[in-house]
Amino acid sequence: MTDTMKPLIALSGVSKRYGGVRALSNVDFACGHGSIHAVLGENGAGKSTLIKIISGVVQPDEGRITLENRDVTFPTPQAANAAGVVCIFQELSLMPELSVSDNISITAPPRRLGLIDRRAQRRRAEELLARVGCEDINPLMLVKHLPLSRRQMVEIAKALGRSPKLLILDEATSALTAADVERVYGILHGLRAGGLSMLYISHRMHEIEELADTCSVFRNGQHIDTFPKGARSDEQIVQMMIGRELHNVYPPKPVRNAPPPVALEARGIGWEGRLSDISFRIGQGEVVGLGGLDGQGQRELLLALFGVLRGVAGEVAVNGQKTHITSPAQAKRAAGVGIALIPEDRKTEGLMLPMGVGDNISMAALPSMTRHFVVDRDIEDKKIAEMVAKLKIKFGKLSDPVATLSGGNQQKVVIAKWLLTGARVILLNDPTRGIDVGTKQEIYQLLRDLADAGTAILFYSTDYDELIGCCDRVLILYGGRIARELTGPDITEANIIASSLNLSFPASSGAHA
């Protein structure tokens, strides 16, 4: 930020802690008048926290915020809105059961005699929709009946309706079609010309090149650098985004001369426009990583393989045998070997929190412990004890609710549950999120041991370190497609980040693109 430009909004010394995790530490940041300011950083760099603080969703632990040179605090999103800070969030803030015009005017509808004036409200919606070039949307439609890309345009119209001074766009184009993106560029340029300031969060480098005047890079909750567009090369920006040391916590990878026999093969997997034409193979004993930015279809791919999604295109073969899996219960028995999914959110999809540790561990494998329609407690206890010993799960009593365990031990319980089923294909969705380093290390070792015993592992992680340290190969997804497959020495942070952003450099072995 140059001295001649007075910032519209400035943060000084802002910190935010969530439990033991520092999401932002001592950040100084400023955004000027009438400019588009891009904020860059990898997953967990602190961008979301920054936005949440500016828009009043969370409160900073320390530090000051000034808006137009006046100290401000935003205890609620309303307060921020009232001051002219309006945010378009990544998760849409529309009410699906309400009509488009209701949504656009949700907080401050035009009123007559104290009551909402529906006609005026509708005219207002029409005007705002016209401003974002969406005259084709009928304001009476319910939002839930609109496709995602249209909803995002409604979201933008809604934000404009609040006459913002600072508009924050958090991944606002992630669901847009190409035509809409062009339109949004036009709108944003027009708004900038009208003096509006914008904070723009995006993972798409070319968007930033097209739109931004200024860029700021965040990493590990710290503000690394701010520079005018074009002052740094893409390579330099990526380097700024990484800047971490690689820890030697990973078990050694085996050296292979020939590809192992295929355990899981997917051909042309597609689903609802969120996944398209995904084909890959995982060999027995291979650990294959799934990488890329959040929300590029990784979660959907795992759910599709596990039979949770309806209407999935393409074929899946397990051990060379074509399978048609339509539920987790079937996945558990697929082709006689079984598929397991360690889900993303262990608290809602992984565990029955109020139930005991033992009950949770045996839950998925109960059918194999049944004799004469009754669960055989002796077999069950023996198998639970095996798993507890194998995974070194720490707890008081087996009957303690699993909710009382630490995050790491909870995750071990989820893994134990699926190991008991004897699955030979294991899908993991970010299994080390929010657990301590020691347990992470144990999980890495466990994955490698399982692989060495012939299990095929597909492992989605938002942590690039893990992908590099654990995986024999990494598939990078972008926009629901495999953007790139990285193998062996090509699995580097620079390659992963570049492919996650769908950039083709550095081309140390570009043939894989």
Place this chain on the structure above:
Amino acid sequence: MKDLRLRLSQSTGLLLALGLFVVLYTIYSSLHPKGWTVDVFVQNSNESFALIMVSMAQTVPVLTGGIDLSVGPMMTLVNCLASNLVSGSPFEIVTGILVCLAAGALAGFVNGCIVVYGRIQPIIVTLATGAVFLGISLFLRPTPGGKIDDNLSWVTTNAMAEMDTTYGWFPDGAPGWFAHGIGRLPVPILLLIAIAVFVWLPFKNTVTGRGCYAIGSAEGAAYMSGLNIARSKLAAYTVGGLFAAFGGLYLAIQTGSGNADIPQSGGYTLQSIAAVVIGGTSLFGGSGGAIGSLIGALVLRSISFCFRVFDTDGPMGFLANPLLQPIFEGVILLLAVSIGAARVFRVKNRLSLFT
């Protein structure tokens, strides 16, 4: 035209209920020897009024994604209160009515406060407060009885013409527009319309009322949009209490007495939930409305009306057995709900079935 079609397609639940009501009520009226007469309308609307009010009361919390198991008890509470207050001089009567309505709204407000500030699930809050309201009702009216002003009872439960004969509106004889027009309209129906138009529709069109829909649709998004969540929820339960009070007051006026009838109170609560669902309001909240519940309650009542007129020798003879009534009500409820649940077939991510 296109807009009209859009609006209609967005209220299929309500239209379905309306169709069902028209069919059932036509069956009833054509089998009834005095069908389609003012007397029958008056009688039917009297019998439906309290249930309609309680169903409308239930609707508002349900729209926010909550539920109110105390609507029946609130009705009973106000019923017992009215049997103590609504008699005497005109001033006393009017004051009594206002106190009754305020008491219902207060009861609802208490529910809202516990739900919002205690952060306890509405189902258990209102189960508990419902029991408390019934307890208070028993203290107010240990045995059935009490007094309601006779004239008030008479005019409120008859056609408008009785207003004239009771209060002498037209000493020189009623003019034609009254005697043959307004005079033939049942008072309870006019009251219903008045409550719908002057209480429900304005509420629905305030920011607070709109907030109730928003909360039921996506509470997180509503919060992020800067809506006052607490105020909308408090208002939802308070307006619910007010509607229940209308029901209780009317029940007192209609019977001329108060009765802390606990089974009746429970029955009204359960029927109110059925009426809400039949009327097209989603139990998850966010869509529907009190007008739908009004019609839902009429559907439930029409079913019981029909069972009075089926003739064992007639074409519906096999239905003449009144013991079939609960089965019939249950089946209608199931059908209405199944149509609403058809969305499940369009869900593409099976995980979203559980959230």
